[in-house]
Amino acid sequence: MEYELPLTLSRCTESVGEEIDLNRGIVVIPKTHDDVLTDKQSINYKEHRVKFLSWLLNVGKDPTKAKGYSPHTVYGTAYRTAKFDKWRWENCGGYSMPPTEDEAKAFIEWLAFDYEESETAKGKLQEGVQRYGKWLQHRKNRDEWEFDYNFDSSGGNHQPQDFLTREERQQIRQAALRRGEIPSPGDVRGEEKEGWLTHIGHLLNKPRDAINADDWEQVEGWKVPSLVSVSLDAGLRPDEVRRASTQWVDVQNGVLRIPKEESSKNVGNWTVGLKDETVAYLERWLEERDRYDRYEETDALWLTARGNRYGSNSLRRLLHRLCDEAGIETANRKMSWYTIRHSVGTYMTKERDLAAAKAQLRHKNPKTTMKYDAVPVEDRKDALDRMG
Incomplete structure (x- = not known):
């Protein structure tokens, strides 16, 4: 009733x-x-x-x-x-x-x-x-x-939803590199500061007692560049960013290995290819990550400055900050972390095929990938010309 x-x-x-x-x-x-x-x-x-x-x-x-x-x-x-x-x-x-x-x-x-x-x-x-x-x-x-x-x-x-153009993808990568920074010496104390001194000394090939404030400013941070670059390659969903673990990273083979139980779709293990520069960013980030106290008791690959896992809102704010820095207009566009994902599907389909996009984006249903099969009219005209 x-x-x-x-x-x-x-x-x-x-x-x-x-x-x-x-x-x-x-x-x-x-x-x-x-x-x-x-x-x-x-x-x-x-x-x-x-x-x-x-x-x-x-x-x-x-x-x-x-x-x-x-x-x-x-x-x-x-x-x-x-x-x-x-x-x-x-x-x-x-x-x-x-x-x-x-x-x-x-x-x-x-x-x-x-x-x-x-x-x-x-x-x-x-x-x-x-x-x-x-x-x-x-x-x-x-x-x-x-x-x-x-x-x-x-x-x-x-x-x-909206997707980033090729040019915008490059602009976002560059903006992420500019946001890479490590804590200032006044923001860390005790063992964490000692760890940073060791890290900076290793990077700059300087004795610990010779490191000064200028040296701290010279060293780049790799959390944001690695997070953004991996997402631009793998089209990570917000939920996958939140669940991402250090165990997913296979630097030697240049891939992410997402276990079935950790996949947001929970449909099977996925191996996702990464660009060489992305792998280099991850290598540097994993070394840097060990210097932060907030990562001591977690295998989370990325945490916010407050020690929380990323969510849709925090990722959207990050993307908008990157767009502002890159000069990318966001008015009248639905810009979320999925904007990055949709750009991966769009261009992977164009450069390879739907099968490649399906594998890279970890789609269970091929119909989901079909939405990226929207070849521009100009490209179709070029294809006709090549066909004779």
Whole structure:
């Protein structure tokens, strides 16, 4: 049976006693779910859904201002997110709550290739999924969800997000090199400072007691250059940057080896080729990495200055800083870490083929790679000329 939100609903804010009156009709559990949920699962699902839909009504539109969506909007979102829930239970291993980013990405991919409805319908479903992700981000401190496809709910076409041009890729590499720096001598103490003195002395071939402030400024840091260069080669997803381990790096063979259990898609072990300069950056970074106290008890390949693993937001901020430094315009462009990934798919397809792009980007479904098979008209004309 369907379960609806009550007529009077307590607000999901820090205020006490505030309430909002609603017209009945916002369905928490639709009848279509009767055949897929046990009694226990229904109780658990109802608990999560009431919290989620209440959050949308009260603060979901703008959590910083405690501004919620209209009951009409939440009514539609309730049905669309319930559809998403049923799909993932049937396609991703059975009942679970709350949804995960991987399940959301799989659903969006299904919309792109297998859902035979209008672009508007796809866009509305994606809006609902994005609101689920927004709730989890704000209420449960989850990472922001990002997708390879974005549908226009007003009827536009689904397209990959913006990608970097060849020139922009080179500009980003150069900007990353300029951001490579090590801590100043006043920022480190004790054993960490002793380690840096040894490191600088080794690099500059100077005795430890002869190292001065100018020497500290001469030594370059390799965290940002290695992170950016690996991502430009491997098209790392934000989740893969977060999970990246020193054990992935095979300097001798110039590759990343991503184990199945660590892959964000979790579909198999992947061996990803790297440019020689990227391997050189990684070698230098791994040596430098040992000088930071924050890496003592972790095998994380990269951490932020605060010792946290990178996430979508921190990577987006880094990319925007690099774009600013490189003079790359970001206005009216959807620039996230996926922008780097899409450039890898675009140019790997153009330079080699879809099979190479599929392997480099670690796609399970060949259909996912097909979006990069968009050869410009000029290139197709050139091909016709060569064909005679």
